[in-house]
Amino acid sequence: YAASDPTYQSLLQCLSQSIPSQNASAILFSNNNPSYASVLQAYIRNARFNTSETPKPTIIITPTEESHVSAAVTCSQKVGFQIKVRSGGHDYEGLSYVFGEPFFILDMFNLRSISIDISDESAWVQSGATLGELYYNIWESSNVHGFPGGVCPTVGVGGHLSGAGYGTLMRKYGVSSDHIMDARIVDVNGKILDRNGMGEDLFWAIRGGGAASFGVVLAYKVKLVRVSETVTVFRVDRLLADDANATDVAYKWQSVAATTDNNLFMRMLLQPATRNRRRTVRVSIRGLYLGDASGVVALLNNDFPEMGLTRENCTEMRWIDSVLWWTNIDVGTPPSVLLDRNVNDADFLKRKSDYVQTPIHREGLESLWQKMTELGNVGLACNAYGGRMDQLSATDTPFPHRTGNLYKIQYSVNWDEPGNEADMNYTSQARELHEFMTQFVSNNPRRAYFNYRDIDIGTTETWSYEQGKVYGESYFTGNYERLVDVKTAVDPKNFFRNEQSIPPRT
Ligand code: FDA
Incomplete structure (x- = not known):
């Protein structure tokens, strides 16, 4: 990207006010950077959205610290660009990395630390971690604990937990978002909020309502569950x-x-x-x-x-081996295979x-x-x-x-x-x-699972309450109303939006 490009320059200048300028340029990949294509493609899991016609981001921002996320949220608004937040990139319709307006990707893959506290049976996990990394870290600490999340180990925590998340422990323990105890989120003003700071309504919304409508999740604190030794x-x-x-x-x-x-x-x-x-x-x-x-x-x-x-x-x-079995990895393979981010081809x-x-x-x-x-x-x-x-x-x-x-x-x-x-x-x-x-199947409304993103259900161009209601009621039934209320309170100007986001009331 030409150093003189005004968008790149404005973004860099703005970010440099809160991050040292050297660090700011290190986390930006403009579309003439030699690594741009590989960074973009690393987390595309559906080849339908990896073609020459697919709209591409002007810049990919890859924060390495929480403060970079805050700066990216405020600076993107300042330069007039949308951001798409991507954690594991498994969105079936590519909504974390494709958009019809000029946009940046805020790519969370560097923010992937996990800390397990077995005495409290809990873990803090950053949104750029994968489910495989979470399962592996739990197993390293205990062979009788697990987490009720999805089957595919490369799915990202950020999208999965904010959109519910289920797997083979669902009948025993419910979905992933039922086990969220706390969260850290960057709001539209760039402020970092925990559960206390964000309040119970927003905390409710990001446990199944899809965080992309409300802010950027930095990390979740989750409750671990017990699994039998065999x-x-x-x-x-x-x-x-x-x-x-x-x-x-x-x-x-x-x-x-x-x-x-x-x-x-x-x-x-x-x-x-x-x-x-x-x-x-x-x-x-x-x-x-x-x-x-x-x-x-x-x-x-x-x-x-x-x-x-x-x-x-x-x-x-062992439970950890069953995680491999479900994803068709040979039994006997060391569980560290769960740390491999490139196992599934798109x-x-x-x-x-x-x-x-x-x-x-x-x-x-x-x-x-x-x-x-x-x-x-x-x-x-x-x-x-x-x-x-x-x-x-x-x-x-x-x-x-x-x-x-x-x-x-x-x-x-x-x-x-x-x-x-x-x-x-x-x-x-x-x-x-x-x-x-x-x-x-179910009707009135015909139900659909939000994490199985499907744009055939309906999309919005105007972000009106009525347009949102079509897909909103399929995914959330009567909870759509409360999600709209939360959205109206936390992001009334609708900065955080995509083709199936929750609209604010106007
Ligand atoms: P991705 O990064 O694409 O994000 C998905 C959505 O969340 C986007 O709207 C994005 O903007 C938003 N988002 C991501 N990170 C965010 C953050 N930090 N803050 C705010 N918004 C954020 N589901 C399931 O329940 N059980 C399963 O077993 C499986 N298995 C499975 C296998 C495979 C191969 C795929 C491709 C998908 C699944 N899924 C699944 C679906 C999966 O749960 C769903 O696609 C998740 O949203 C993926 O989360 P990622 O972070 O990977 O997606």
Whole structure:
């Protein structure tokens, strides 16, 4: 970037008033810096937003200290640029690093320290840390503690915890944001606030409402949870083409998975497959049980005999090894692999979500198999709710999907051919399946999971209350109103905004 470029110069000059100018230039990557492309691409997890047409930031700001974040917030406003805050970059629609107006990225990857206090069963974790780093640090301190967060270790703490965050401990302990005890946030005036300073309304909003509408989260203090020394994982696969019973398994899973023992989490994957060159569907059930193999075999032989779980399907291991197992890393790999930030390569992908509140009947499942084989590329990951999720109220945090939901569906399609034609083909398959599922899923509002960002639900151009309500009610149901109130109080001029942010009342 030319040293004479007025935007770069104004930003540098402003930052230098609070940071020594040498440090300020060291944290800025303008778009003619030789490292600009690699810094930008390091945390892009969806190839759809890594093309020559993708709008790029004018400058990437990479703070190494909390005070740099404050300075970046005030100086970006002074030079008239928007900022997109990026922690792990896993936003499915790229909203942390793409925007339609001139913008900077505030990239948090350097702010990734984690301190564990086992005597207090808590941890402070900076938002640029990954979930894998958090799990690894907990394990280094204790083999009977864990944290109820997501399955993919490279997901960033900043986006994940502020948008709820769930994984295999959800039925026992709820979602990640249920375990936030304190936070440090930079507000629109550049002030650093903790829980006391920000007050309970803002503290409520950033535990599931998405922090991007309200400020920049520097760090969260979280409560750790207890896990047993030995846990059991299992996987059972049924191919519809080989086994007529597969539909019964899928049917029964829907009611058992949400009502069985809280120590058991079961995910059901429904995936298009081929058998003898004919399209079919694979029903796979993967589970984590906080206990030993004989316990889960006895439990499921009683609750779910149709699945036919045997001791041979099960593997006992430490909780930290189950974290690797869930993300398809070979058992026996040292847990330090969780510190690797480059494990997943970025495919082209599209995700959508739904909530199921009454089991889909057998004929409904048959019609789903038919639709899936017709389309050919879209899979469903069904994640069981119930347990702890039934004990929390819909208004405790902005994340409202508690009692009454049997499971959440994630629709998923990945592809590796670049170009608009492929994009249109695969994304329209996901939309078509989502449309087909309308008859089976929640309605009024049709619910969606905020961390499974999906811009098809609606976007805003004017940041009006009405436009925001469309996606706001899908993600947050009645909590949308309180989120709008918080936004109005903390950022009335709407500096912190994106295509699906919470608007202030005007
Ligand atoms: P990213 O940096 O893209 O941020 C996401 C949003 O949060 C953006 O709007 C961003 O501006 C904002 N933001 C980020 N940091 C912020 C900060 N410090 N302050 C304020 N705003 C901030 N989810 C889940 O619940 N369970 C799971 O198992 C998985 N698994 C999974 C696997 C893979 C491969 C992907 C790509 C995604 C998931 N997810 C998931 C979804 C994930 O939880 C969601 O995308 C999170 O928002 C990602 O957080 P990042 O910090 O990585 O995203």
